[in-house]
Amino acid sequence: MRKCNEARRTIWGSAGLAAGIALAAQPAIGADTTSMQNQIDELQREVTSLKDTVKAPDSVVHLAGYGSAGFSSRKSDSTFQVFSFSPIFHYQYKDLMLMQAELEMGYNEDGSTETVLEYASLNLIMNDHAVLVAGQFLSPIGQFRQNLHPAWINKLPSKPLGFADGGAAPLTETGVEVRGGFTPGGHGLNYALYVGNGPKLVDNAGELEVETEGNSSDANKNKTVGGRIGYLPLHNLEIGVSAAAGKANLPGEDNRNYRVYDVDFAFQPAVVELRGEYVQTKVDSLAGSAIPDEHTWKAWYVQASHKFAPSRWEAVLRYGKFTPPEKSQELKQWAAGLNYLFASNVIGKLSYEKNDGPVGSVDDENRFVAQLAYGF
Numbered sequence: 429m430r431k432c433n434e435a436r437r438t439i440w441g442s443a444g445l446a447a448g449i450a451l452a453a454q455p456a457i458g459a460d461t462t463s464m465q466n467q468i469d470e471l472q473r474e475v476t477s478l479k480d481t482v483k484a485p486d487s488v489v490h491l492a493g494y495g496s497a498g499f500s501s502r503k504s505d506s507t508f509q510v511f512s513f514s515p516i517f518h519y520q521y522k523d524l525m526l527m528q529a530e531l532e533m534g535y536n537e538d539g540s541t542e543t544v545l546e547y548a549s550l551n552l553i554m555n556d557h558a559v560l561v562a563g564q565f566l567s568p569i570g571q572f573r574q575n576l577h578p579a580w581i582n583k584l585p586s587k588p589l590g591f592a593d594g595g596a597a598p599l600t601e602t603g604v605e606v607r608g609g610f611t612p613g614g615h616g617l618n619y620a621l622y623v624g625n626g627p628k629l630v631d632n633a634g635e636l637e638v639e640t641e642g643n644s645s646d647a648n649k650n651k652t653v654g655g656r657i658g659y660l661p662l663h664n665l666e667i668g669v670s671a672a673a674g675k676a677n678l679p680g681e682d683n684r685n686y687r688v689y690d691v692d693f694a695f696q697p698a699v700v701e702l703r704g705e706y707v708q709t710k711v712d713s714l715a716g717s718a719i720p721d722e723h724t725w726k727a728w729y730v731q732a733s734h735k736f737a738p739s740r741w742e743a744v745l746r747y748g749k750f751t752p753p754e755k756s757q758e759l760k761q762w763a764a765g766l767n768y769l770f771a772s773n774v775i776g777k778l779s780y781e782k783n784d785g786p787v788g789s790v791d792d793e794n795r796f797v798a799q800l801a802y803g804f
Contacts, residue, residue, distance in 0.1 A: 431685040490518040493530070496579035502795035509799075510535040514546065514578070526551040546602055547642075561605040564642045568605065568620035568656045569600040569706050570672040571692040580803030583733050583744045584765045585777045590707070590727020590750035593640065597628070597707045597727060598688060599674070599715040602642035603651070616660030626652030626674040627686060629711065636719045636753070638686075638709060640675065648683050650675035656690070668692040676711060678718065679772075685712040699737065704730035723753040735769075742767040744779070759791055773803040 493515040499508050512534040519527040529548035536542050549563030566574040567633045572591050576582055590596040603624025625646035630637045648744035654672025661667070670690035675683040692705035706728035713722040736742065744765040751758045765779035777799045785791030 441673055446452050447696045450526075456796065457483070488518075490520070492516040492804060494578045494801065496581045496799055496801040498585055498797060498799035499795045500585075500795055501657065502790065502793040504790055504793060504801055510653065512579070523714045524553055526553070541637055547692035556608075557610055558606055558608040559791075561607065562603075564600055564602045564644075565605055565622075567601050567624060567642075568607065569598050569672055569688055570690040570707055571655060571668055571694065571703070572705055573597055573599055573761055578803060579799065579801035580773055580775055582801075583731070583767060583777075584746055584763050584779050584798035585740070585797040586747065586779070587783065588705075588727070588729035589748040589759050589761050590725070591705075591729070594637065595640065595750060596709045596725035597640065597681070597690070598709075601625075601652070605655075611750065616658075616663075618658040618660075621655035623651050623653050626650070627676050629676050629678045629684075631678055631718060636678075636711065636721075636723050638711065638725070647679070648675050650683060652686065654688065664753050666694045666747045681717050682714060688711070701733045702731070704728070721753075724751075725753065726751040740769045742769060757786055774801075777802050 435568040470653070478744055489510030493513070495511060495513045496510040500506070512532070514530055514532050516528065520640050527548075527550050530546040532546045542797045543798055545564070547566055549561050549565045550563075554560055564703065568574055570591075572588065577587060577591075579585075594670045596619040600623060601624040601785065605622035605624075606621060607618075607620035609619070625643045626648075627749045628639045628643055628647065630639060652672055653668070654660065656668055656670035656676075658668040668691070670688070670692075672686075672688040674686050676686040677683045687710045687750045688707065690705065690707040692703070694701070696702070708724045714720055727748070728752045729746055731744065731746040733742060733744040744763075744767065746763045746765075747761070748763075749758070749760050761784070762782040763779055765777055767778075768776045778799075779797050780794070782798065783791060784795050
């Protein structure tokens with residue numbers, strides 16, 4: 429890097445000298461200009477030669493990420509939501525290797541600070557159509573989790589029901605993945621295929637839960653295989669199909685079949701954006717288990733948004749539903765929002781949620797939510 433800086437200073441100094449000579453060399457009447465012109469040509473050749481010695485560095489470091497702060501109010505409480513910060517680090521070597529990692533930083537309810545490694549992976553660029561990913565990565569199942577969940581991209585302050593922690597959709601996976609895209613016949617086709625450790629089952633006070641975050645170990649020695657294929661029949665329409673299958677078990681028990689299915693779409697005609705997703709996670713029954721019954725989690729949402737061009741205002745409407753194994757805990761939600769885009773990566777949001785959940789619970793209370801989000 430020091431050599432590059434010295435070369436740049438030499439270039440700029442030589443260029444300045446050449447420009448000064450050129451300006452000062454306005455010849456007097458009858459003067460011989462041939463010698464002066466030769467000197468200028470020589471300096472220009474020297475500048476060109478020095479420029480060729482300055483090359484782009486092999487390694488590039490880049491910092492990205494997002495942050496948000498908000499406020500929510502419902503019948504039982506009103507709370508200023510503390511600032512969350514998620515820096516994303518990129519380290520790239522030529523056009524061959526990219527290392528990326530995201531940290532999620534925030535506060536717990538008791539005021540303590542929590543830092544979580546959201547994902548960290550090595551990405552080997554094999555060719556124009558395939559990248560090999562190894563480590564912990566965002567689950568390629570569906571569309572929302574891998575592409576839309578950051579606060580400055582999500583058009584509403586809250587995530588769709590069932591697409592956050594403890595929902596129906598996988599969040600991250602630990603393993604290896606191959607992803608890329610093609611344009612057969614002029615149509616877009618993208619894919620992501622992976623093999624990973626898969627989920628763990630947890631006994632939470634007699635209720636079976638699936639850990640939706642990638643695990644660093646595989647207790648049952650059976651890998652989960654899955655992926656997503658996205659097809660773009662039109663430039664403004666994408667339809668995606670995802671699936672995953674593997675084994676999962678409670679500690680000390682036999683394995684059960686674990687399966688995930690997902691369908692998503694995104695359509696953007698003219699000034700309206702429409703999108704939606706359906707996901708189902710299923711764990712088979714197991715005789716003799718502490719929790720023997722089959723368990724199924726389902727979640728889906730549809731969303732429409734419209735930007736009032738040329739203004740910076742945007743309206744959003746979303747309906748979602750989450751059905752856990754215990755049907756009495758089913759949740760439904762209408763969410764209507766109004767956004768103001770201070771910039772393409774700075775967005776203020778105000779929304780009202782009409783919630784329908786178990787009677788007497790906070791999930792059954794309607795609420796107002798405000799959020800300011802920034803992506804960098």
